[in-house]
Amino acid sequence: MKYYVNKESDKRGDHEVxxxxxxxxxxxxxxxxxxxxxxxxxxxxxxxxxxxTADGCYHCCPEAHTH
Incomplete structure (x- = not known):
């Protein structure tokens, strides 16, 4: 599977994968x-x-989402 990281951080400062x-x-x-x-x-x-501060997306990478 191909993955990407968001260049912009979310409201917590995380860059979601x-x-x-x-x-x-x-x-x-x-x-x-x-x-x-x-x-x-x-x-x-x-x-x-x-x-x-990279973190997994809540929706597509919940196993790597830490918040």
Whole structure:
């Protein structure tokens, strides 16, 4: 599955990680491609290379959502 991280933080300061099929996936100019990942936890680890506050999307990556 392909994953992306939102360039903009949410109201808590988190940069959410989304699956490519997520309804809440940001526009292409507002996301960074993380590539193919085995699961959401791997995608969040990759996203933390860009943003220390990366977190899984509540809707598409609940297993990696921490808030």
């Amino acid at each position: 989304h699956k490519e099929i997520c309804f809440w996936l940001p526009d292409p100019n507002n996301r960074i491609a993380l590539g193919e990942c085995a699961n959401a936890h791997e995608a969040v680890r990759k996203a933390k290379e860009y943003y220390s």
